[in-house]
Amino acid sequence: MASPSPWPGKIVALLRAGNATAAIAQVRVAPSVKDLRALQKQLAASPVAGRWPAVEAAIAESLEALSAPRLHRSP
Template sequence: MARPSDWAPKVLTIIKSGNSAAAIAQIKVAPSVKDVKALRLLMASANMIAKHPDIDRCTLDAIDNLSGPRLHRSPPGR
């Protein structure tokens, strides 16, 4: 059985420290949709979504990007 990811609590700690740029960088390379959704739940429970609209927008973008189909082909000409 897989160990639960501790990514979301770590990113929440970065957000609480006030380093939004580092938090956004971590969100952009999030491991999975599940982890980003877990971060959103933690932020909602701490009433932080309204305080950090840029991070809120970034999490929504990350969910969209991770949910989209993957291109498994190489670019033309290779």
């Protein structure tokens, strides 16, 4: 069994430090949908949930982009 990714914890640490801009930049280059969902859970469980609406919007946008089927053309 794989260990959980440290990525969501690092994003939460950025937010606790007050650096929402860096957290949004990291969310936009998120490694996977699994990591974004883990971050969403951590933010919802934190006592400051709802404090960063821009971060929550960036998470929703990234989830939508990563979950959408890829459009491609055959050669």
